[in-house]
Every structure is written in structure tokens, then in C-alpha cells.
Amino acid sequence: MTKIIDLPDTHYVLPGNRACAGCGIGIGLRQITAALEGQMVMAVPASCLTVFGGMYPVSSVKVPWVNVAFPSTAAAASGLAAGLRAIGKADAMTVLAMAGDGGTGDIGIQALSGAAERNDDFIYLCYDNEAYMNTGTQRSGLTPSGARTTTTWSGKRENPKDLPAIMEAHNIPYVGSTSAVFPEDVYDKVAKARAIHGLRYIHMNTPCPSGWSFDPKDTVKLGKMAVDAGVVVLYEVVDGEFRLTGRSKALVKVGLRATVAEYVATQGRFKGMTAETTAAVQDWVDTRWARYVARDAS
Amino acid sequence: MSVTTTVMAGNEAAATAAKLARVQVIAAYPITPQTSVVEQLSAWVESGELPAEFVTVESEHSALTVCITASTVGARVFTATSANGLAYMTEQVWWAAGARLPIVMCIANRAMAAPWNVLNDQQDSMSVRDAGWIQLYCRDNQEILDTTIQAYRIAEQLNVPVMVCYDGFLLSHTMMPVEIPAAETVDAFLPARVPLTIVDPADPRNIGPVTLADPRVDAQGVSCHGYMEIRALHHQAVLDALKVIPAVDAEWSEATGRAWGGLTWEHLLDDAEVVLVAAGSLGVQLTVAAEQLRERGLNVGVLGIRAYRPFPADALRGKLAGRRLVLVFDKALSYGNEGPICGDIKATMSGRPGAPTVFGAVCGLGGRDVSVEHLVDAALRAIADREDGVTDRPADWLNLHL
Numbered sequence: 001m002t003k004i005i006d007l008p009d010t011h012y013v014l015p016g017n018r019a020c021a022g023c024g025i026g027i028g029l030r031q032i033t034a035a036l037e038g039q040m041v042m043a044v045p046a047s048c049l050t051v052f053g054g055m056y057p058v059s060s061v062k063v064p065w066v067n068v069a070f071p072s073t074a075a076a077a078s079g080l081a082a083g084l085r086a087i088g089k090a091d092a093m094t095v096l097a098m099a100g101d102g103g104t105g106d107i108g109i110q111a112l113s114g115a116a117e118r119n120d121d122f123i124y125l126c127y128d129n130e131a132y133m134n135t136g137t138q139r140s141g142l143t144p145s146g147a148r149t150t151t152t153w154s155g156k157r158e159n160p161k162d163l164p165a166i167m168e169a170h171n172i173p174y175v176g177s178t179s180a181v182f183p184e185d186v187y188d189k190v191a192k193a194r195a196i197h198g199l200r201y202i203h204m205n206t207p208c209p210s211g212w213s214f215d216p217k218d219t220v221k222l223g224k225m226a227v228d229a230g231v232v233v234l235y236e237v238v239d240g241e242f243r244l245t246g247r248s249k250a251l252v253k254v255g256l257r258a259t260v261a262e263y264v265a266t267q268g269r270f271k272g273m274t275a276e277t278t279a280a281v282q283d284w285v286d287t288r289w290a291r292y293v294a295r296d297a298s
Numbered sequence: 299m300s301v302t303t304t305v306m307a308g309n310e311a312a313a314t315a316a317k318l319a320r321v322q323v324i325a326a327y328p329i330t331p332q333t334s335v336v337e338q339l340s341a342w343v344e345s346g347e348l349p350a351e352f353v354t355v356e357s358e359h360s361a362l363t364v365c366i367t368a369s370t371v372g373a374r375v376f377t378a379t380s381a382n383g384l385a386y387m388t389e390q391v392w393w394a395a396g397a398r399l400p401i402v403m404c405i406a407n408r409a410m411a412a413p414w415n416v417l418n419d420q421q422d423s424m425s426v427r428d429a430g431w432i433q434l435y436c437r438d439n440q441e442i443l444d445t446t447i448q449a450y451r452i453a454e455q456l457n458v459p460v461m462v463c464y465d466g467f468l469l470s471h472t473m474m475p476v477e478i479p480a481a482e483t484v485d486a487f488l489p490a491r492v493p494l495t496i497v498d499p500a501d502p503r504n505i506g507p508v509t510l511a512d513p514r515v516d517a518q519g520v521s522c523h524g525y526m527e528i529r530a531l532h533h534q535a536v537l538d539a540l541k542v543i544p545a546v547d548a549e550w551s552e553a554t555g556r557a558w559g560g561l562t563w564e565h566l567l568d569d570a571e572v573v574l575v576a577a578g579s580l581g582v583q584l585t586v587a588a589e590q591l592r593e594r595g596l597n598v599g600v601l602g603i604r605a606y607r608p609f610p611a612d613a614l615r616g617k618l619a620g621r622r623l624v625l626v627f628d629k630a631l632s633y634g635n636e637g638p639i640c641g642d643i644k645a646t647m648s649g650r651p652g653a654p655t656v657f658g659a660v661c662g663l664g665g666r667d668v669s670v671e672h673l674v675d676a677a678l679r680a681i682a683d684r685e686d687g688v689t690d691r692p693a694d695w696l697n698l699h700l
Contacts, residue, residue, distance in 0.1 A: 053507055078325075078355070079367030117356075
């Protein structure tokens with residue numbers, strides 16, 4: 001595992017961008033582009049990442065970037081891969097599709113499932129900020145239970161869908177679950193995925209100060225707390241072999257270091273969440289965590 | 299160079315053209331009546347006869363998406379669809395045009411649901427006429443083959459995508475002799491694509507980002523186009539096709555001996571007082587109707603629309619001014635208004651010297667039979683109305699039984 005101090009000093013993401021203060025995308029994207037050494041082409045749908053990239057004629061990222069329609073990200077990546085193969089440039093760059101949770105798990109899931117079934121040759125990275133943040137915080141299929149959004153005013157009632165598990169069920173060669181606030185975990189997973197062919201899926205939890213309602217200085221702190229609480233779990237599945245990674249692996253010995261109640265208390269979006277909902281989410285987290293630990297051990 | 303003549307259906311003519319054009323990426327999803335185009339291409343790719351990537355996508359939306367991004371990296375791409383498939387990819391129809399990608403898509407024209415109907419009319423492609431593509435309509439299977447090859451030349455010269463439209467079943471599944479040009483002939487006519495877009499890590503570009511309404515300066519202080527300038531340039535490129543389509547057709551004629559009239563075609567038009575107008579195979583039926591009407595002593599001719607977008611306004615003004623009556627047959631409808639070609643011709647002729655009376659007729663929706671007798675009767679009704687002094691009237695619905 002790469003130590004944080006050994007991460008490359010990269011220059012693919014420029015110092016200025018149009019993201020909100022404290023946005024987790026930039027932390028993740030620095031490591032993603034570094035792990036691919038800039039030898040890449042991105043497919044980016046309408047999302048916070050579009051805003052991050054800047055408006056014509058300036059750009060905040062020094063890698064080829066193709067903007068694509070909202071539901072089309074995975075198919076767009078399939079087309080980039082097929083096109084590069086057809087013109088003999090498939091080895092020149094890695095195709096990286098990068099979309100948000102709504103763009104991946106809701107409107108984009110059909111194209112993604114098709115590409116995964118075909119095992120098309122690209123990395124799909126979902127940066128999960130847990131709602132439609134670019135349009136102003138509407139609930140997505142990945143918004144956690146209890147979270148207030150502008151379409152769930154009294155808190156969402158359902159748990160988020162488990163996208164990495166859905167992708168694992170497609171029997172693709174690599175599935176990773178990471179968090180933008182663990183740069184070395186992001187770097188290692190993208191670097192590992194880069195060396196594999198076929199469809200590689202990486203799910204990256206990405207704290208969002210504006211949508212989650214917390215102080216922008218706390219992005220890393222909250223992202224780490226999500227892992228300590230077991231709400232977010234760092235793991236990878238390589239050719240069907242499951243293992244916990246990084247902080248989540250370390251938690252196996254010591255147990256989860258935060259409760260759901262402590263985690264939700266840090267964010268305005270969970271204001272008014274009832275004790276019953278909190279307890280239900282805690283049960284959901286505990287069940288999932290036990291399953292991950294058991295899979296890691298076997 | 300060897301030319302072979304084979305009896306084939308329209309869909310096979312389209313597939314043969316794509317193969318002769320040496321397409322590099324094909325992505326398509328099955329829908330009646332387009333399906334056999336991609337079945338044929340898939341077989342050629344699998345056998346190695348056509349060295350191309352064939353992406354078996356999970357929907358039409360993804361089919362055009364794959365074409366969009368494969369075209370962005372520089373590949374020559376092909377897809378085909380019909381009706382609801384075209385409607386499902388509509389978002390990407392706009393994207394392909396706005397991104398200025400030289401995609402060629404065949405449309406086996408079919409009626410739109412609901413209710414379900416797999417038979418022919420032209421409502422599908424007419425419904426996306428405003429999306430910024432070039433639209434060419436074919437009369438027969440030879441024209442499908444020739445036009446699909448021509449479409450790549452037109453698209454790659456202008457960086458505008460082209461729809462090659464032909465009537466579902468009437469052409470897509472009807473066998474007729476088709477002359478297949480030699481590969482060397484097509485190669486000389488259609489050289490390898492030189493892409494405009496650049497996807498290269500050594501020269502990173504952000505392609506298609508958010509673009510503001512107004513021009514904006516780049517990092518070097520140079521003013522770059524806003525959205526509206528980009529749209530104006532796109533419009534100009536589509537209009538430029540008014541010159542490019544006939545020029546490419548003329549060059550094809552030199553190479554193969556076959557020309558298709560460029561923007562429009564005509565039959566018995568010179569001295570015609572009454573002109574019957576249609577796009578696609580319906581135009582061929584109109585030629586038979588016109589000949590029968592001539593036998594009755596009526597000076598009737600036919601004007602066929604080959605290029606519907608760009609709309610050949612100047613050509614039509616030249617050919618229709620001074621006529622007594624123009625009767626436009628549409629296999630599509632703008633509900634609450636009239637047939638799309640009829641409306642466009644009325645607007646084109648409005649206020650012009652010698653503007654004829656223009657009547658519309660709606661026919662063949664959902665595969666409703668259109669016989670030469672129906673067309674002759676419609677023409678006689680229109681001529682009688684005109685003789686009675688009528689200068690405007692609602693569309694005449696042919697073979698309708700309410």
C-alpha cells in the first residue's frame with residue numbers, strides 16, 4: 001500500500017476550479033489522474049464534475065475530457081474504448097468514465113449494466129456525494145436514509161442501493177469501494193485497476209459540504225468518520241476475491257470507532273432524524289459491517 | 299474494376315454501403331424494420347470480412363452514444379434505427395449534431411407508437427428534422443447504397459451528421475437489383491477520415507464543456523465563441539450542404555455513372571402546371587400517377603425531395619414558381635398543423651413571384667396502403683378545387699375510413 005507521503009506530486013489537476021469550497025472531488029481526482037499518469041481520456045456526464053472542469057474556453061484539468069449526456073456515461077466510455085481500438089490507439093490511454101451517484105445508480109445504470117455485461121475495457125468511477133448535488137441536493141437512489149434533501153423534506157425513508165454489490169453481480173474483474181478523503185486508497189485502487197483489462201468499477205464516497213451541510217474545513221474529518229462508523233467501507237473485489245483495505249481493514253481488529261448517531265450529528269442534512277431511524281440505520285450498518293468482516297476473513 | 303449486380307433488400311444495400319465505406323465502429327440495437335442491417339454487419343464483422351468494432355449495446359440511446367464518442371476519437375462510425383428507437387436516442391441525435399460529428403445513420407422509416415405499428419411512414423425522422431442533421435430520403439435500394447456512401451463524404455466534409463432515410467418494408471425488405479461498385483471505386487471516392495477533434499494526453503482538450511451565451515476569453519485573452527456563435531456556425535454548415543450534396547452526387551456520377559439529382563429530382567416537370575411532391579419511395583409512385591394524369595390530358599409532373607434538411611428552398615422556388623398548383627404528399631404530420639414538407643413548401647413559396655397554390659395531402663400513416671389510384675384521385679380532387687377558385691384548404695387524408 002502506498003503511503004500518503006509517497007503519493008506522486010502531480011500536475012494534472014490545476015490549482016483553480018469551479019467546485020464549491022471543501023468539495024471532495026478535487027482530492028479524489030488528483031489521485032485518480034496521478035494513478036493513470038495522465039495517460040487517459042475521461043467521459044464526464046452532466047454533474048458536479050462538469051462544473052469542476054470549468055467553462056469553455058478554459059479547463060481546470062490537464063487530461064483529455066469528453067463531455068457526454070447524463071444517461072450515457074458508460075456507453076460513452078464503451079465508444080471511446082471501441083474507437084481507440086479501431087484506430088489502433090487503445091494502448092495509448094486508459095478510458096475513465098466518471099459520474100456521480102445519480103448519474104451512475106439512477107439514470108446511468110442501464111448503460112453501465114450493459115457495458116459491464118460486455119466487460120468493455122474501461123474504468124468506471126462513481127463519485128458518490130449521496131444526492132443530486134449539482135442541481136441543488138435532490139435525493140438519488142444512493143441518498144442515505146434519514147437525509148433531508150429538497151425532494152425529501154422530512155428525511156429520506158429508504159436505505160441507499162448498494163451499487164458496488166450490483167456491479168460485483170456482473171462478474172467484472174475489479175470492484176473497488178473507496179473514499180476521496182483517503183488519497184492513498186484512491187491511488188492504489190485506480191493504479192491496480194489500470195493494470196487490469198475489462199470493466200473496472202470503483203465507488204468513491206465524496207463528502208459534500210454544501211449538500212450535507214457541514215463546515216467546508218471538515219471534509220476530510222467527516223469522510224474519515226463515515227469509514228470509522230462503517231457507513232462507508234473500503235474494500236476491493238479482484239476476480240471475485242474480497243478484501244478490506246486501508247482504514248476499514250484496520251477497524252476489523254478494533255471494531256467500528258463511531259456510531260451512526262455520532263456521525264449523523266455532524267451534518268445538517270440529518271437534523272430532525274428520529275431515534276428510530278437512527279437505530280434502523282445503525283442496524284443496517286452493523287449487518288453490512290459483519291458481512292464485510294466475514295467475507296474478508298474467508 | 300468489377301461491378302456486380304445483386305438482387306437485395308434495402309437493408310442489405312445499407313449494410314453493403316457501410317462495409318464499402320470501411321466503417322470502423324458499428325453500434326446498433328435491434329428494431330423492426332431496421333434489424334437486418336445490423337444482423338448483416340454483425341455477420342461480416344464476425345467472419346472477419348469487415349474489420350470493425352461491433353458494440354452490441356443495450357439500447358438505441360447507447361448505440362448513438364457509442365457512435366458519438368468513437369467518432370470523437372476519430373473513427374468512422376455507423377448505426378441504423380427506426381421509429382421508437384430513433385425517438386429513444388433523440389437526446390443523442392441532438393448531441394451528435396451539436397458536437398459536429400460526421401456520423402452516418404440509416405433510418406428505415408416506421409410509424410411512431412402508440413399504438414404499436416411496425417409499418418412504414420416517415421413520422422420518425424421528420425420528428426427530428428430540427429436537430430441539426432442532414433436528412434436525405436431515398437427512392438429505391440440502389441439509391442440507399444449510393445446515398446449511404448455519399449453521406450460519409452458529405453458528413454466528413456462539413457462535420458455534420460447525416461441520416462439516410464428509406465421507407466421501412468417498402469424498401470428495407472423489398473428485393474430489387476442493386477449494382478455494387480468495386481471497393482477501389484469507393485476507396486477513391488471516399489478516402490480515410492481526417493478527424494477534427496483531438497483526443498490525445500499530450501495535447502489535452504476539454505471537448506463539449508459548459509459554454510456560456512456570450513463569447514468568453516481563454517487563458518491567452520483570445521475571445522472564443524459563445525453558444526449562439528457555435529449554433530450559427532452549425533446552421534451555416536448545414537446550409538453549406540446545399541452545395542456539397544449536389545457536388546458529391548456529381549462526383550459519384552463520374553465514378554459510377556449514377557446520379558440522384560442532388561437536392562431534388564423530377565419527372566415530367568418541364569411543362570407541368572400541376573406538380574406532385576413527396577420524399578422517398580412515394581415519389582416513384584407519383585411518377586406513375588403523373589403519367590396516368592398526362593394520359594387524361596392534364597399537365598402533371600413530379601418533384602421529389604431528396605434533401606429535406608437542409609431544405610432546398612432556392613431549388614424549389616426555381617422549380618415551383620409559375621406553376622398553377624403544387625400538391626404535397628406527406629407520410630407524416632405535425633399534429634394540429636399539417637404535413638411537414640407541405641408546411642415547409644408553403645413557407646418557402648410565400649410572397650414569391652409566381653407562387654403557386656399549395657395543397658397538402660396526408661397518406662400512408664402506419665403502413666396504410668397508398669395506391670396509384672389514391673394518388674390520381676387526390677390529384678384530381680386538388681385540381682378540381684383549384685379550378686373552383688380554392689387557394690387554401692385542409693390536408694386531404696388519403697384512403698381514410700372514419
